[in-house]
Amino acid sequence: MRQFNSGYDYFDGMSSEEIFHAQSPLHGWAETTRAFRPDAGVDDVPRWADFSDPLEAISARARAHVRERREQMRAQASGFTPDEQRALTALGLDVDADRKGLRRRYTELVRRFHPDHNGGDRSHETRLQQVVDAYQLLRRATAFA
16 A cells, blocks of 8 residues: 555646645635535525534434435335325325325315305415315325225
8 A cells, every 4th residue: 555655646647736726725615515505405505593503504404304305205105106295295194194084184174275164265265276186186096095
């Protein structure tokens, strides 16, 4: 190993200007590390003021990412298609819901959003349509058979 290291030259093939730049104490600090970039890819930008230590913010983002990935894997293993998974989310149900729970949640949401049940208020029509569409898809799902 010593022989290999003695023959290794990091600066081999670099111009004198590149060598000078590489030896600068600021070399490598021009880029923001991935963990501290706003587009780190885990979720939204952390609110740094909420954390006394930046590592707390990073670990909170990572835990949220792991939790989300675990839920996705559990949903895939449950036998629901991606459309059915979105329908479950629209109804606020978990992947371990049964047919009775599906019907109960559907009834609850229809009563909450239907204009006949809330004094003629039609401001929730879009949400009501999402609930109805989700229920229509899920009631025929093979996972509930």
